[in-house]
Amino acid sequence: MTLKSIKKVFYLSLFLGFGLLTSCDDDNDTKIIEENLVDIASSDSNFSVLVQALVKADLVSALEADGALTVFAPTNEAFQALLDKKPAWNSLDDVPVDVLKEVLLYHVLPIYAPSQNLSDNQGVTTLNGAALTIDLSSGVKIESATGQSVSVTQADILAKNGVIHAINEVLLPGELPKDITDLAIATPDLSILVQALQKANLVSALQADGPFTVFAPTNAAFQALLDSNASWNSLDDIPVDVLTNVLLFHVVSGNIKSTDLSDTYVNTLATGPNSEPLSLQVEVTGGIEFNGDSSPVSGLIDIEASNGVVHVIDKVMMPANVVTLALNNAGFTSLVAALTDSRHTTDFVSILSGDGPFTIFAPTNAAFQALLDSNASWNSLADVPIATLDAVLKYHVVNGANVQADQLTNGDVTTLGGTITIDLTSGAQIQTSSMQTVNILVGTATNDVQGTNGVIHAVDTVLLP
Incomplete structure (x- = not known):
């Protein structure tokens, strides 16, 4: 091979080798990632x-x-x-x-x-x-x-x-929070409550942020409810609208611990006339009791959830009408005695158990005692002539209206027994046709006590027509 031929082969090899190296370098270029x-x-x-x-x-x-x-x-x-x-x-x-x-x-x-x-x-x-x-x-x-x-x-x-x-699994930094529904599901003795919440489509309501206070009836409490009505063999036999309002009657907005309870009324999520929240009576004097006949189960109160607190109770609480509210209130025993006096020809209990709605100005026990003290011959309600008692009681009842305190306005109001006049110029007061000035007792335990068929406002004096 001549020197010239050798040079040609050398340059050709060098060229091909350079091209191969360049190609290999291109193959090994690092890809730039643009996506985050x-x-x-x-x-x-x-x-x-x-x-x-x-x-x-x-x-x-x-x-x-x-x-x-x-x-x-x-x-x-x-x-x-x-x-x-x-x-x-x-x-x-x-x-x-x-x-x-x-x-x-x-x-x-x-x-x-x-x-x-x-x-x-x-x-x-x-x-x-x-x-x-x-x-x-x-x-x-x-x-x-x-x-x-x-x-x-x-x-x-x-x-x-x-x-x-x-x-392949979501990592958890701690235990998942348990809301009120979770607690109920995890408690065997609340299984019927869970079924009721599902039937009434209220599960999601108790998963909301809240906070809520829930009074949770046991399975035995629900069975007692079913046993109280011959046509209720299971939850399926209870009309959904009835079941829904009953369940909502067990729920209160806010986080209320047992130590926060007092003798008062609280607004539930259940509603009555004019969509007003129904009142639940709470009593602590002599032991905790709700709605007059439901008690907390020992050791099962103040159960904290991520969105509130649960108190387990021994009876399903039925929303109360104005008669039941009065019967359950120790401050109205004289009023109840007056309404149920056997001498009456007017059946006040039946009337006030009707649809209404009613607005009732309810004299306290002290008001009735003051009435008795005003007449030397009246030592008890039995000494008050029944015609007088009948007229007096009717004078405290407004039929066909559910009037909360914030809905009261100055002016005349017709009761079953005559006309009274609302006067708000110096607080919430009532002027009677007998020239009395009577105070409406404003407070959570004394006014706007809402029942299924009306509202009660306590007053400090018996109204006289």
Whole structure:
């Protein structure tokens, strides 16, 4: 071979070799990742529920920001398993936002931690401040503060601002909060209450933020309710509207502990005339009692839930009408005695048990005693002529109107026994045709006592026509 030929072969080889090296260098170029963590998750159908959760918890921008984060990303199946843990959680919409946010932050590390950077028994701190532990003894697992051992099913899904490791279970930083419905479901002796809530479509109402105070009847209490009506063999026999109002009569807004109770009335979520909240009587003198005949079950009061408190009681409380409200109130025993006097030809109990609605100005026991003291020959109600007593009682009843205190206006009002005049110029007062000035006793225990067929306002003097 001539020198010229050798040079040609050398230059040709050099050229081909340079071209090959260039080609190989092109093949090994590092791909630049443009997608952030949220983009990557959004593009993978296995993480669609995770993305929905991030949106609901307002954490999307946090995972889109520049930086270096590590996300342990639960799959859709993992989120479904979380929802299945709580009967009340049918979708992410049922998970409280604050709970969801804390859970999601428990899946994020403020560092870049691809799999090669993880070590066995390594402790890491998440964005919610709680710890996780890495376990490499058998695959890659993440141990939570609640004792979970969660497997990484796909590692090192890279993003421009971090890395994702897919996991097969949602990590929990603590026990899931139990709302009132959860507590009821977890209590065997409240199983009929749960059935009733389901029938009345009130489960979601008691999963709301609240807070609520719930007086929860036992199974025996519900059975006694069914036994009280020959046509009620099961909850299915109770009209839904009746059952709904009965159940709502056991719910009060606010977080009321046993130590907060006093002799008073509280507004329930049940409603009566004009959609006014029905009043529930609470008594503590001589022992705690509700609605005149229902008592708390020993050891089962002040049960705290994430959205309120539960007191288990021994009887289903039926919403009371104005007669029952008066009968159950120790401050109205004289009024009850007057209404039920056997000399009457007017059946006041039957009248006031009707549909109404009624507005009743109810004299206290002290008011009736003052009436007796006004006549030397009246030592008891039996000494008051029945015609007088009849006329006096009718003068305290307004028929066809359910008037709460804030609805009172100055002017004449017709009662069953004549006309009275409301005067609000110096407080809530009543002027009678006999020139009395009578005070309406304003207070939670004395006025706006709402029954199913009317409202009661206590007064400090017996009205005389």
